[in-house]
Amino acid sequence: MPPEVAPPPxxxxxxxxxxxxxxxxxxxxxxxxxALVVWAWHGTEFEPSQLAASLPRLAExxxxxxxxxWSVARTVMVGTLETLQIAILGTFLAxxxxxxxxxxxxxxxxPAWLHQPTKWLLGLLRGIPLLLLALIAVAAFGLGxxxxxxxxxxxxxxxxxxxxxxxxxxxxxxxxxxxxSVGASWAQRIRFAALTQVAPDLVRDTLFRFELNLRExxxxxxxxxxxxxxYIQLYIRAFQYDKVATLTLVVLLMVVAIEQLSVWLRxxxx
Amino acid sequence: xxxxxxxxxxxxxxxxxxxxxxxxxxxxxxxxxxERVAVLGPSGSGKTSLLRLLNGSLQPEQGSVALxxxxxxxxxxxxxxxxxxxxxxxxxxxxxxxxxxxxxVLYGRLGHAHPWWSLLGRFSEADxxxxxxxxGEVGLLAKLQARVDSLSGGQRQRVAVARVxxxxxxxxxxxxxxxxxxxxxxxxxxxLLVAASSRRGATLIMSLHQPELARAYAARIVALAGGSVAxxxxxxxxxxxxxxxxxxxxxxxxx
Numbered sequence: 001m002p003p004e005v006a007p008p009p010x011x012x013x014x015x016x017x018x019x020x021x022x023x024x025x026x027x028x029x030x031x032x033x034x035a036l037v038v039w040a041w042h043g044t045e046f047e048p049s050q051l052a053a054s055l056p057r058l059a060e061x062x063x064x065x066x067x068x069x070w071s072v073a074r075t076v077m078v079g080t081l082e083t084l085q086i087a088i089l090g091t092f093l094a095x096x097x098x099x100x101x102x103x104x105x106x107x108x109x110x111p112a113w114l115h116q117p118t119k120w121l122l123g124l125l126r127g128i129p130l131l132l133l134a135l136i137a138v139a140a141f142g143l144g145x146x147x148x149x150x151x152x153x154x155x156x157x158x159x160x161x162x163x164x165x166x167x168x169x170x171x172x173x174x175x176x177x178x179x180x181s182v183g184a185s186w187a188q189r190i191r192f193a194a195l196t197q198v199a200p201d202l203v204r205d206t207l208f209r210f211e212l213n214l215r216e217x218x219x220x221x222x223x224x225x226x227x228x229x230x231y232i233q234l235y236i237r238a239f240q241y242d243k244v245a246t247l248t249l250v251v252l253l254m255v256v257a258i259e260q261l262s263v264w265l266r267x268x269x270x
Numbered sequence: 271x272x273x274x275x276x277x278x279x280x281x282x283x284x285x286x287x288x289x290x291x292x293x294x295x296x297x298x299x300x301x302x303x304x305e306r307v308a309v310l311g312p313s314g315s316g317k318t319s320l321l322r323l324l325n326g327s328l329q330p331e332q333g334s335v336a337l338x339x340x341x342x343x344x345x346x347x348x349x350x351x352x353x354x355x356x357x358x359x360x361x362x363x364x365x366x367x368x369x370x371x372x373x374x375v376l377y378g379r380l381g382h383a384h385p386w387w388s389l390l391g392r393f394s395e396a397d398x399x400x401x402x403x404x405x406g407e408v409g410l411l412a413k414l415q416a417r418v419d420s421l422s423g424g425q426r427q428r429v430a431v432a433r434v435x436x437x438x439x440x441x442x443x444x445x446x447x448x449x450x451x452x453x454x455x456x457x458x459x460x461x462l463l464v465a466a467s468s469r470r471g472a473t474l475i476m477s478l479h480q481p482e483l484a485r486a487y488a489a490r491i492v493a494l495a496g497g498s499v500a501x502x503x504x505x506x507x508x509x510x511x512x513x514x515x516x517x518x519x520x521x522x523x524x525x
Contacts, residue, residue, distance in 0.1 A: 174364035183354035183381020
């Protein structure tokens with residue numbers, strides 16, 4: 001005989017299941033989002049028909065890219081490597097600045113009068129558009145990779161400093177207190193209790209930021225701040241699309257290779 | 271009896287910011303050098319606050335805290351140096367999980383190490399020897415280079431004890447040192463603490479949850495209630511009715 005199944009308690013039967021009802025705010029929110037899209041569509045005169053009309057020109061553009069002109073491969077490679085160098089040095093400087101500012105912005109390691117203004121400063125750095133920063137740097141330091149490196153360093157610090165601060169804030173406070181209790185100095189506590197704990201996070205954040213720096217430094221040459229970007233605008237303005245094709249392939253290869261390396265490294269961290 | 275008391279509190283009031291009630295209010299309390307004291311009391315009675323006060327993690331709002339014969343300096347380098355000979359076994363170990371057993375124990379010497387060289391991981395031969403001996407004393411030499419996050423709970427607690435022993439402590443504090451351990455490990459860790467402290471002539475003050483452990487491992491038992499000392503006497507005098515009073519209504523399951 002199968003065991004008898006107990007009937008559900010009386011209370012559970014009497015209460016009706018809740019009705020599927022959307023709240024007024026949900027309706028209002030959906031409507032508002034839709035209105036914004038319509039407004040933007042109207043404002044930009046986004047016309048699918050215009051897209052269709054441009055197809056032949058697009059085809060011509062791609063047609064003229066083929067076959068790629070490999071004669072510029074050497075020039076392109078040198079420019080690409082310069083971009084890579086800008087990204088590496090810019091990231092390095094950003095790491096140094098972010099370590100200091102990140103510590104200052106961490107609410108568990110710095111007093112309120114210090115961490116709050118530092119957070120604002122980092123927000124300000126993040127707020128300056130990259131190309132604006134690059135234009136100012138070029139105006140101040142002249143053409144070449146130097147303004148590019150500085151632009152990347154400053155722009156990246158805004159984000160990396162915030163990431164580092166968050167990593168420090170997520171550190172377990174117990175080891176910090178434990179090292180204080182053995183008589184360790186402030187520097188020793190930061191070095192051994194805080195940095196040891198968050199090191200994988202810092203490296204992960206840095207690699208991620210390096211990928212962004214690499215992609216951002218590609219466009220810096222457009223405003224004269226060194227690297228491959230100079231050739232991008234040179235070839236496009238001269239309608240030398242076969243050279244653009246070579247450039248695109250080289251850049252794509254480098255970016256994908258470095259991203260794969262970075263992903264692999266990040267996965268190995270623990 | 272030339273040794274000054276290990277702990278001498280007088281008129282201490284400890285309050286956490288924003289709390290109307292003080293967490294601790296102790297008029298006079300002393301522990302002689304070399305004593306073995308267990309602190310009992312229900313949750314929230316002030317056990318952890320008392321140990322963190324004795325450890326120098328907390329500052330009293332008023333009153334004086336004298337440890338190892340000298341008032342604990344209020345701040346700065348003097349306070350830092352005074353804390354070096356007070357070892358604390360924390361609840362939940364408080365170890366650096368990504369560091370090795372060796373590193374964690376060696377960090378017990380940070381207060382003695384060179385302020386700059388130590389940042390590069392350089393420690394004196396004497397500091398290294400003390401750390402090595404401490405790891406040997408807790409029986410973890412086989413795990414010397416293992417990362418703490420690969421250890422079991424009992425092994426972690428041994429590392430925490432070894433870090434304290436590397437300090438050459440004159441006063442050993444232990445905040446519920448066996449709370450998170452299997453019953454089998456509880457006796458091992460308490461045996462270790464008692465043996466290590468008596469070998470050094472160090473004073474041992476530990477907070478415990480189970481009165482029978484307090485009776486077995488301490489010579490003197492202090493009971494806290496509402497942040498004050500409710501009872502303080504040799505361990506042998508702790509009786510069931512007294513326990514019921516200390517723990518209030520929950521006395522039955524505590525004993």
